[in-house]
Amino acid sequence: MFSFKKILKIGVVIVLLGIFALFALYLSMRSELPSVESLKDIQWQTPMKIYSADGQLMNQFGEKKRIPLSLEQMPQQLINAILATEDERFYLHFGVDPIGMMRAIFGQITGQNKGGASTITMQVARNFFLTREQTYIRKLKEIFTAFHIEHLLTKDEILELYMNKIELGHRAFGFGAAAQVYYNKDVKDLTLAQMAVLAGLPKAPSTMNPISRPERAKARRAVVLQRMLVTNYITRQQYQQAVNAPITAQKHGAVIELDAPYAAEMAHQEMIERYGTEKAYTEGYKVFTTVTAKLQKAAQHSVINNLLAYSKRHGYRGPQQSLRTPQAADDQQVSVKELAPLSQQEIIDALSQVIEYKPLLAAVVTQVNEQSIEITLKNNTIASIPWSGLSWAREFINDDKQGPEPQVAKEILNYGDVIYVTQQQDGYHLSQLPSASSALVALSPDNGAIKAVVGGFSFEQSQFNRVTQAKRQVGSNIKPFVYSAALDNGFTLASLVNDVPINQWDQKSGFVWRPKNSPEQYSGEIRVKRALAQSKNVVAVRLLRAVGLNKLIPHLASFGFAPDELPRDESLALGSASFTPLEVAAGFATFANGGFLIEPFIIERIEDSFGNIVYQANPAIACDDCTEFLPTEELTASLNNQDEDFSSINETNQENNKPAFIKAERAISASNAFLITQALNEVIWGADWSQKPGWQGTGFRARKLNRRDIAGKTGTTNEAKDAWFSGFSRRLVATSWIGFDDPSRNLGRSSYNNNLSKDQITGKEFGAKSAQPAWISFMRTALEDLAEEPFIQPSEIVSVRIDKKTGKLTRKTDRSSTFEYFILGTAPTEYISKDHTLEIFDTNEQTEEIF
Template identity: 40%
Template sequence: MKWILALTAAAGVLIAGILAYVFLVLAPGLPALDAVTDYQPKIPLRIYTADNALIGEFGEEHRDFVPIKDIPAVMKNALLSIEDARFYEHHGVDFIGATRALLADLGGGFHQGASTITMQVARNFFLTQEKTLNRKAKEILLTFRIESALTKDQILELYMNQIYLGQRTHGFSSAARTYFGKSLDQLTIAEAAMLAGIPQNPVRHNPAVNPQRAKERQILVLKSMLKKGVITEAQYDQASKEHLTITGRQQFDSHADYVAEMVRQQIVAEYKDAAYTSGIKVYTTLLKADQDAAYEAVRKNILIYDQRHGYRGPEVFIRLPQNEDERDDAIDEVLRQHPANDKLLAAVVTESSPKLIKAELASGESIEISGDGLRFAAGALQSNAKSDLKIVPGAVIRIIQDSKKHWGVTQLPEVEGAYVALDASTGAYRALVGGFDFNRKKFNHVTSGWRQPGSSIKPFIYSAALEKGFTPATLINDVQLSATSEEALRWDPRNDDGKYDGPITMRTALAQSKNVVSVRILKSIGINTAYQWLPRFGFSKDKQPDNLTMALGTGSVTPLQLASAYAVFANGGYQVTPWLISKITDAKGKVLKEFPTPSAGTEETRVIDARNAFVTDSMLREVTRSGTGAAASVRLNRHDLAGKTGTSSEAVDGWFAGYAVNIVAVAWMGYDDPKSLGSREFGATLALPIWIDSMRVSLNGKPEIQRPVPDGISNAEGDWMYTEFLNGAGIKTLDIDTTSVTSP
């Protein structure tokens, strides 16, 4: 009896000691619950188009905050069935499970499964992951405090938005986008079960990294859901067999990486580090359809150009070991170093012949390429092909699927391209593609690529000439300067096609892009006249030559600057300032800043006379009707297009700048290390196809518009001219010196 009393007393002392330790030592040192009672999740900066398509996200943690009422039942049921089936019944701690966990601790183990949702919230918000009794006791105390401070729904809401789910992703909403490219409300039972299986071990059960283990865990979740009665047997059978397409990458609604980076820089400059964590949302002026079309057009036409100029060979060669495991490791390693470039996938060749290539992809899939899929690289499959060109086992090649799901050999292009579209009236960006691929080259060619504009500068020289009495009907002699000058010329410019037509109208000269005529016009009006005229359109004086080569575009412009300049002709004579951001909100949708659409066409922004804009526009329309840009009118089946091709010296740059309705756009192609694009390449073959493919979408459904004739011009003898240059007998005769020229 005495030993029982002694044991009871000892137990009482031990319990009293434990309680004293818990309430006098541990409890006072527990952190405040502000982190959960005033939950402020780290939500990244997100950037959208004007029509709410997500185009960029920046922050250390990928997270959406979704209120518990908006989380679909299938996601909640999947999670609770595997993590805490009695969540709404217990008071934070499952004592049976907790006792089991403590015993496991004493035995040197730790049973994670005993943790309830609330205990996980306590651990994730306030504690380390160390497996000690001290930490476990703190966790239980915090669990009770959380249960008394928050409702069950509030606790579950915290958990489902905060929990780490792999791939830098926090919360189930962000995980749904990362792994499946879907919003939470679009998830199937199978997908919800896959996500619900991740929290126990985000590394082991990450479906992008360990698909087999993730699948095994998903089946356990589905079985638990069936056992709990939240799905039927038929739903279980269907979900367990459903094939899931898993990406494991951030999914955006549109390809606009260059725009997203432009916005990021601006927002971070203003909001500093808070930009990455406070849930700021930025709405741009881009239109999703226009942006998608521009992205596809740039990539498609760059690849078409690249294929016109031949196959350059595999990206690299590796030795394929005989041992199967070692071979798989070697393939995995090299393909990690050569990631997919959108639809251009890297593959390691395992067998090759002139009629068949077998290769393996990063996904582990084995593919075969034959027939037309080999045509581009046919020379590299011949026995006498050069070693650096030849496709052999161990070669890393690029492949792409056509519309019929057939594989073909391709390659990453070396050439670059760019496209930008603006609202010609307001300057709002509608589309911007700064290069072939942002992840390869982050240099934004639209805003920072200073290149020679070639003939795309000519309309501005012609515009200046209109103010000196020239008209579209004015005749200029299209012959080499050396043919009409007795001077010894250091510079004797030629027409690109080597053809000279004698006296032709200024309208025809612009349509056919006659170099010699442009130089003669510049000589006649005076270099300084044009030099002072160009800044009206936003061109930088210090980027333009003050000699006759100005007429051939030997200065420097960016695609954005050129688009803004052409907008002046498109909108009737007004300068526009490109603008990108329309609204900035906080995480709850409260507007932090709003930028109203600028007023279109105010007298303060007028830079050329309405007459000048109209007459120049009429000549630019001729370019797309009968001149170097005629393919645009044919392929788009429109009669209201205006624009100009441009090819710089030696075909280093190819351009097309043009507009219709209220959209002005510029396309460019060239090498970052300037070199010729080819002796048979011109703006019409390089940039115009990009412009056409992009504008086809931008102009879809928009009716053709005829511009009203402004006051002060007349149609005399079949063409437009200022009325002030008319006399009683008809067109005023101009004294145009076309017989001599000063060398630049």
């Protein structure tokens, strides 16, 4: 028999041989072990988040959801739950737990499951550097790497890495993200029961998470709570309360504070262009846009409501589907009473198949009364729609024709119809998904910062951003730029142009080109300013001829329009060129800012995951005297004498690690911009009923804003395929467009609906009726925060009294005269020789509106 001493010696030898063998293995594998130095400066793979200018989250992009937290930000109960479950002796061992290791080895020998041998440090080694393959070599690498980690980092640093790295299901990595994904909470707000659920996920996140497998999650939670009780982290009372709590987890996405998908996508695409997809999605960038929440919400509200209004006045296209369509029998309809009643499950199944687009809600008609209906919505709400929410719904026949006004509800809907409704202040209204599309963009004319962007009715319906991607014919929105060229080539606002029909033979096509006014009314000799206010087509063509295409196209290019995209024929004067709404808005910004070309941009700054600014926009500023755009501390005595290139300021900026100040390039003269702005103000405020026929500007509807410091231009293309309104105040420019994505369709016309109020829009659709309402609605909100600010009159502009009919000087002060602006040296010098007093009279007669 072996003596105890011999057994002890053999044991020591075996241990020494084991240690030697282990050391030998370490030496042989050392070159294959990963370097753990990178753990000192770990860069978490966190999603990119996009914010509004006022800090509201608009969206996040990235496959992995992670919210990195320091150990101090983790609640102690959550830390305790993890330690009790994953590694009870974490703060006692050296990276490998001998007790746990022996238990695991014994379990393998006896065939009993005694638990895993992996410590938290070993899991960090595996999660950061190794694979999950079940081999002894991988396990040895894991042990050796754990030794290195323990030598390099403190226990708290290792635990913090683990809690931020671990995968916890549903693409949540780390406990910060898991708390948001499963409970829509910060970790500090979790209950003990919820913390125990999360602490149990590392064992098997795909099969034990509370969303996919709530029963298994509950069982695992009980194990975690039992371990916390045994290790004295919680009391018996806390255990009982938590173990009996219901499983409350639901899947949550990022908490979107500002729903602005078109704006967020613009920033998203720019980030991919800057950094590439992988880096953009994993580096944790925080992208702050120029969009403000108030203006973005106003823009979305305006576009959606305007499209719904257009859709309604053109008639109801019918339900999404019918669950109980009455069938004809012996030339008579089967009564509703004879139809099989709808089951609750049928309603639920039907509504689940309908995609809802804000603010449209899906509903099923469950009862049709004489002038009301009963509906059931997706959330099982039962409601009624009164006649005021139904009576608009005459039949849609085509874009130009609607059916007769309905008298009772059964002429509109049937029992079992699946419909869209909207919820308004006075209850629910029948609605429908608009078939037309629209866009609105607003930006600062001072530097091009985009303040609001809406690229369609719904991003879920169509991700095509019509603000940046839809090049559409601009119609009369081109005219201010044509008139601007005319002012640079000898014309004034008081110059007379002959407003009579044009007939011109085109040798290339073999046709006679006859550009016409719309409506076909002609005024003979007419002043340039009034012609723009009334959007006279013939006058625009005559001005183009006077300027010449060779001069006009370079002039239009100075506003940022690509010259190779401009038609080289006279149709250019009527808006045959195609631009995006963003390009149009940027062009109009040149008039608003006094003549400077600005470059639109949407990203104001980019921060890395640590909050460091890695990019700061530095747009060119539209200004002559730029002191108003500079920080106060930079205003030095040298400012008044500095060169045009702002070299003095830029030297100061460089010393203070600030970007160079960039002054925008001038596109047109300040005088030209001011005169066109005055003419565009006439589009809204211009009117004269003292002479026959009386007239008013095509944008007169904007007078309801009660702001004299606004200007704008309507625009409609041939056959009303596109309708526009672009307008601005001194500090904000906005463009509204509406049309069909299918270019073969036109906006049509609508007839009077006797069921609706008298202020309804009827007749042919065009810029002032179709696009301007959205612009007015948006500007009503936008102008609330903008004090009334007149457009600055340049020093070389003078004002003189002229005769309205001839544009010559006059000494009369009656309604035959008006004050007009001129560039110094261009004012008329001749006085009128004929008295027009007899032609002046009062009248309320109005002509048909023009576009």
